[in-house]
Amino acid sequence: xxxxxxxxxxxxxxxxxxxxxxxxxxxxxxxxxxxxxxxxxxxxxxxxxxxxxxxxxxxxxxxxxxxxxxxxxxxxxxxxxxxxxxxxxxxxxxxxxxxxxxxxxxxxxxxxxxxxxxxxxxxxxxxxxxxxxxxxxxxxxxxxxxxxxxxxxxxxxxxxxxxxxxxxxxxxxxxxxxxxxxxxxxxxxxxxxxxxxxxxxxxxxxxxxxxxxxxxxxxx
Amino acid sequence: xxxxxxxxxxxxxxxxxxxxxxxxxxxxxxxxxxxxxxxxxxxxxxxxxxxxxxxxxxxxxxxxxxxxxxxxxxxxxxxxxxxxxxxxxxxxxxxxxxxxxxxxxxxxxxxxxxxxxxxxxxxxxxxxxxxxxxxxxxxxxxxxxxxxxxxxxxxxxxxxxxxxxxxxxxxxxxxxxxxxxxxxxxxxxxxxxxxxxxxxxxxxxxxxxxxxxxxxxxxx
DNA sequence: TGTTTTTGTGTGACATTATCACTGCAAACA
DNA sequence: TGTTTGCAGTGATAATGTCACACAAAAACA
Numbered sequence: 001x002x003x004x005x006x007x008x009x010x011x012x013x014x015x016x017x018x019x020x021x022x023x024x025x026x027x028x029x030x031x032x033x034x035x036x037x038x039x040x041x042x043x044x045x046x047x048x049x050x051x052x053x054x055x056x057x058x059x060x061x062x063x064x065x066x067x068x069x070x071x072x073x074x075x076x077x078x079x080x081x082x083x084x085x086x087x088x089x090x091x092x093x094x095x096x097x098x099x100x101x102x103x104x105x106x107x108x109x110x111x112x113x114x115x116x117x118x119x120x121x122x123x124x125x126x127x128x129x130x131x132x133x134x135x136x137x138x139x140x141x142x143x144x145x146x147x148x149x150x151x152x153x154x155x156x157x158x159x160x161x162x163x164x165x166x167x168x169x170x171x172x173x174x175x176x177x178x179x180x181x182x183x184x185x186x187x188x189x190x191x192x193x194x195x196x197x198x199x200x201x202x203x204x205x206x207x208x209x210x211x212x213x214x215x216x217x218x219x220x
Numbered sequence: 221x222x223x224x225x226x227x228x229x230x231x232x233x234x235x236x237x238x239x240x241x242x243x244x245x246x247x248x249x250x251x252x253x254x255x256x257x258x259x260x261x262x263x264x265x266x267x268x269x270x271x272x273x274x275x276x277x278x279x280x281x282x283x284x285x286x287x288x289x290x291x292x293x294x295x296x297x298x299x300x301x302x303x304x305x306x307x308x309x310x311x312x313x314x315x316x317x318x319x320x321x322x323x324x325x326x327x328x329x330x331x332x333x334x335x336x337x338x339x340x341x342x343x344x345x346x347x348x349x350x351x352x353x354x355x356x357x358x359x360x361x362x363x364x365x366x367x368x369x370x371x372x373x374x375x376x377x378x379x380x381x382x383x384x385x386x387x388x389x390x391x392x393x394x395x396x397x398x399x400x401x402x403x404x405x406x407x408x409x410x411x412x413x414x415x416x417x418x419x420x421x422x423x424x425x426x427x428x429x430x431x432x433x434x435x436x437x438x439x440x
Numbered sequence: 441t442g443t444t445t446t447t448g449t450g451t452g453a454c455a456t457t458a459t460c461a462c463t464g465c466a467a468a469c470a
Numbered sequence: 471t472g473t474t475t476g477c478a479g480t481g482a483t484a485a486t487g488t489c490a491c492a493c494a495a496a497a498a499c500a
Contacts, residue, residue: 063361065369067459073361083357090347091354096361119346126339127310134311137303137357141283141293141316144364148403149285152457174477183368185458190478206466206477287488372486394448405487410449426448426495 008032008055008108015053015079015128022121030108041099048088048095051115051129053081057105062180063097071147071183073097074139083136086129089115147183155182156192157220160202164212171209228252228275228328235273235299235348242341250328261319268308268315271335271349273301277325282400283317291367291403293317294359303356306349309335367403375402376412377437380422384432391429 012027030053035041041059042048052059059076061084076082076099088095089112110118118125146155159181163171179189193209196202201213232247250273255261261279262268272279279296281304296302296319308315309332330338338345366375379401383391399409413429416422416437423431 063365065365067369069369071364071368073364084361087350087354087357090350092351093354093358096358120343123340130307130310131312133353134307134313137307137360138313138316140357140360140364141304144291144293144360144367145283145285147364147368148291149287149289176477186478187459187480188457191457191480194479204478396448406449407451407488408486411451411486414450424449 004032004106008106011055011079012108016122016124018122018124020122022118023124026110026114026118026122026125029114030110033107033109035101035105035107037101037104039101041101042085042095043098044095046095047092048085049109050112051081051089051110052076052085053108053110054078055106055108057101057103057107059099059105060102061097061099069183069185070180072181073143074136075102081129081132083133083140086133152182152184152188153192153195154220156189157196157217160196160209160212161214161217164209164214169210169212170205171212172207173209174207224252224326228326231275231299232328236342236344238342238344240342242338243344246330246334246338246342246345249334250330253327253329255321255325255327257321257324259321261321262305262315263318264315266315267312268305269329270332271301271309271330272296272305273328273330274298275326275328277321277323277327279319279325280322281317281319289403289405290400292401293363294356295322301349301352303353303360306353372402372404372408373412373415374440376409377416377440380416380429380432381434381437384429384434389430389432390425391432392427393429394427 008030009027012030016023016027032055035057037057041052044063054076056078058078059082060072061074061076061082062070062072064070074083082099084095084097084099087093119129156178159178160171163173175189175193176186178193179186182189193202193204196217197204199216201216202209203211228250229247232250236243236247252275255277257277261272264283274296276298278298279302280292281294281296281302282290282292284290294303302319304315304317304319307313339349376398379398380391383393395409395413396406398413399406402409413422413424417424419436421433421436422429
């Protein structure tokens with residue numbers, strides 16, 4: 001496990017750089033944890049236990065309705081922390097959403113007292129924590145806008161474009177997963193995908209979308 | 221204007237209590253400003269100028285689409301601060317929404333350096349600032365849920381119930397205003413209100429909804 | 441005072457999206 | 471081999487959103 005320790009140390013030095021004793025103590029107080037894909041890190045209504053900083057892997061944060069429909073709010077990627085966790089930690093509210101490990105993850109945990117101490121003594125830590133917050137909040141507001149104002153076809157097109165850029169030429173997602181990203185129903189996505197396919201802009205497979213014509217979709 | 225100065229001082233002592241020199245300096249550094257109803261305090265894309273703490277009146281924070289439809293995200297009431305402002309101030313992002321004075325307002329402004337200094341030196345100030353953040357973030361998430369999962373009739377019913385509790389027996393709002401609260405179109409609200417009226421649950425006037433049968437609406 | 445103008449509402453027609461209730465298909469498995 | 475399970479397709483219908491108006495009350499104005 002020495003190489004991982006190295007990686008964690010390097011990341012910490014990059015995110016929270018500085019030689020002060022306070023920062024050194026803070027970096028040392030972080031606990032490394034491993035979380036397997038599929039595990040739920042927090043549920044709606046849970047109190048918040050500690051500050052979470054992702055090192056590797058990814059957490060999906062989402063809300064689920066009684067009827068079973070769900071929406072993904074955002075993801076927490078390496079080097080980032082979770083807005084909701086931070087807010088709940090500070091204001092002692094309970095989680096308003098749930099977080100699930102999407103890819104096997106490694107994270108650093110700062111206990112509540114360590115976190116508060118860090119905020120108190122380190123300018124660097126404060127900046128790190130709260131600049132994370134600002135970006136996420138903006139994301140959430142964009143999300144609201146998107147859901148309320150944009151049409152489904154253009155939202156789906158945007159999503160496909162985004163995925164086809166990161167993942168290579170084939171997007172391995174079910175219609176249900178795409179629907180969750182958009183906060184809509186599976187059937188709606190299926191139908192819209194069919195429309196795109198008929199226009200020759202995508203090719204559908206079982207659990208996949210491939211040969212995405214980005215240029216064509218941009219025009220939706 | 222001496223009584224107002226008194227009121228401001230009292231509020232500040234209540235929100236940021238303590239005798240330390242740091243806190244005293246912080247309280248003294250706040251500038252009192254008056255803002256008339258209708259004035260826009262910040263626009264989308266603006267950089268953030270300072271930390272805003274409401275003393276009296278109310279700010280409405282909303283996003284507007286190109287097509288002119290708008291949604292109210294939340295309001296900032298006396299004793300509160302604006303999440304977006306705080307986040308943008310800390311992370312140096314631009315405003316993702318706009319803020320409009322809804323009722324003639326008095327607010328305290330802390331300049332960026334004063335704000336940062338305050339965060340650095342005062343535990344009390346940090347707690348105040350960030351507990352505000354936590355609550356708002358939860359509100360925003362509830363808002364997303366509501367918009368995505370709930371049906372319009374029940375959302376409208378909920379809104380009417382809420383207003384008929386605070387305002388007396390008559391709600392003085394146009395259909396357009398109600399629609400903005402829900403993030404939907406005016407016609408949709410008009411039609412739904414008509415349905416409620418036909419069932420005898422409300423009485424409609426020009427610019428008003430009265431005689432709200434809360435019990436009946438709860439059942440929607 | 442009567443006459444515009446503005447603002448708020450009502451409504452029909454139609455497009456989009458959501459929901460329900462199925463069907464069929466393919467992979468996984470016993 | 472049949473059987474279960476998860477994924478996708480589809481028709482019917484309901485709910486919402488959009489567009490294009492008509493109409494009336496209120497406000498502004500001459």
